[in-house]
Amino acid sequence: MELSTHPLSNATLSPCSYFASAGNSFFPLRRSASAIPRTGCRFQNRETADAGGGRRVALERRRRFWIDERENGGEEGGGESSSYASDDDVYLSLSEKPDRSTALLDDYEMEELDYASNPDHRSGYVAVLGKPNVGKSTLANQMIGQKLSIVTDKPQTTRHRVLGICSGPEYQMILYDTPGVIEKKMHKLDSMMMSNVRSAAVNADCVLVLVDACKVPEKIDEVLEEGIRDLKNKVPTLLVMNKKDLIKPGEIAKKLQWYEKFTDVDDVIPVSAKYGHGVEDVKDWILSKLPLGPAYYPKDIVSEHPERFFVAEIVREKIFMQYRNEVPYACQVNVVSYKTRPNAKDFIQVEIVVEKNSQKIIVIGKEGRALKLLATASRLDIEDFLQKKVYLEVEVKVKENWRQDEGLLKYYGYGGQIRAL
Numbered sequence: 001m002e003l004s005t006h007p008l009s010n011a012t013l014s015p016c017s018y019f020a021s022a023g024n025s026f027f028p029l030r031r032s033a034s035a036i037p038r039t040g041c042r043f044q045n046r047e048t049a050d051a052g053g054g055r056r057v058a059l060e061r062r063r064r065f066w067i068d069e070r071e072n073g074g075e076e077g078g079g080e081s082s083s084y085a086s087d088d089d090v091y092l093s094l095s096e097k098p099d100r101s102t103a104l105l106d107d108y109e110m111e112e113l114d115y116a117s118n119p120d121h122r123s124g125y126v127a128v129l130g131k132p133n134v135g136k137s138t139l140a141n142q143m144i145g146q147k148l149s150i151v152t153d154k155p156q157t158t159r160h161r162v163l164g165i166c167s168g169p170e171y172q173m174i175l176y177d178t179p180g181v182i183e184k185k186m187h188k189l190d191s192m193m194m195s196n197v198r199s200a201a202v203n204a205d206c207v208l209v210l211v212d213a214c215k216v217p218e219k220i221d222e223v224l225e226e227g228i229r230d231l232k233n234k235v236p237t238l239l240v241m242n243k244k245d246l247i248k249p250g251e252i253a254k255k256l257q258w259y260e261k262f263t264d265v266d267d268v269i270p271v272s273a274k275y276g277h278g279v280e281d282v283k284d285w286i287l288s289k290l291p292l293g294p295a296y297y298p299k300d301i302v303s304e305h306p307e308r309f310f311v312a313e314i315v316r317e318k319i320f321m322q323y324r325n326e327v328p329y330a331c332q333v334n335v336v337s338y339k340t341r342p343n344a345k346d347f348i349q350v351e352i353v354v355e356k357n358s359q360k361i362i363v364i365g366k367e368g369r370a371l372k373l374l375a376t377a378s379r380l381d382i383e384d385f386l387q388k389k390v391y392l393e394v395e396v397k398v399k400e401n402w403r404q405d406e407g408l409l410k411y412y413g414y415g416g417q418i419r420a421l
């Protein structure tokens with residue numbers, strides 16, 4: 001496919017208009033063309049990681065001091081030491097309580113964070129839970145104003161918890177978009193995904209549980225049980241009834257009443273994440289529940305994931321769009337090499353891992369045509385995401401039963417750590 005004939009070929013597209021063009025036109029283009037998402041890709045070597053570790057300690061102390069100041073009327077208390085001392089130079093830890101990644105900060109940004117002395121500033125973590133396909137990723141993307149999680153019409157497309165950061169002058173909400181809660185866990189992959197759901201929720205300051213307005217109302221105990229049973233104290237929980245655009249207003253009222261009566265949540269709000277209706281109400285609700293405190297990240301950072309994570313996710317989205325049935329679920333996408341070259345296009349090498357040779361044959365297609373189509377569509381979207389030209393190489397490999405292999409799953413990033421380089 002030629003660049004000029006592709007719908008995404010317009011060089012003036014911004015990173016978020018790329019996503020709008022990619023079949024998600026509901027997306028409000030809130031970012032300027034220069035606002036390339038900043039992600040955690042600066043963990044490039046031990047030197048920078050160590051330097052960042054030092055900065056993180058500094059910010060943690062500062063934040064602690066800020067909180068102690070408020071709690072103790074000005075006396076610095078506790079003298080808590082930070083455990084952020086060391087970073088791995090290759091893996092980015094998606095630890096249970098994520099680090100406040102001041103490793104991402106330069107001096108200017110440290111200065112910038114000084115607005116945190118605003119006593120009314122709120123910040124905290126929000127877990128977005130729900131069954132597959134209810135619209136969790138759509139809502140999270142809509143709130144952040146940028147597409148971070150891939151969205152398809154197929155259930156269980158989100159495999160990792162995706163950290164998205166939604167900031168305003170007076171607040172910072174850190175959203176965990178989680179994989180849908182799966183009742184029947186068929187593979188080791190499913191149970192590892194569920195443990196990611198739990199580790200997202202366990203740190204949350206508040207929880208959103210999404211349900212699909214089109215479905216007959218049902219108890220959400222299972223979602224809560226899977227997602228937040230480990231929590232010691234009950235956190236504020238909002239039931240978000242999504243896809244209200246698909247049902248009649250009279251029905252919305254009836255279903256809301258049912259959820260208010262038969263679920264143990266604090267509030268219920270109907271929304272249409274796809275069209276942005278009610279999303280501000282959800283934000284207001286979250287704001288009313290977040291604790292007072294300074295920001296965790298600079299305000300223009302939208303994720304802590306490295307760029308290579310999103311590159312792999314873009315390829316995975318294209319696989320979901322191009323292939324049918326079981327094939328997309330059997331695919332794992334890894335960025336095996338990512339080289340920036342001063343005098344040439346960036347070089348990105350991607351491997352698609354499938355479980356059987358028959359799947360490899362489908363992915364490659366007759367005379368390699370299917371794979372070529374996939375690679376071109378992926379490259380164009382990656383270029384729009386990164387705002388630069390890349391050379392993309394894609395190969396397909398078979399690893400039998402990778403979804404059952406705990407060691408491989410950890411290597412692929414399902415065990416709480418993803419490769420940062």
Ligand SMILES: Nc1nc2c(ncn2[C@@H]2O[C@H](COP(=O)(O)OP(=O)(O)OP(=O)(O)O)[C@@H](O)[C@H]2O)c(=O)[nH]1
Nearest residue numbers: 132133134135136137138153156157158180273274
């Ligand atoms: N009509 C309508 N469709 C929606 C809405 N929100 C999401 N969708 C669609 O529902 C499908 C699933 O959305 P996702 O955001 O991927 O759902 P998810 O809950 O993250 O899915 P998993 O990855 O399975 O956990 C997509 O086709 C969306 O476009 C909405 O408010 N209205």
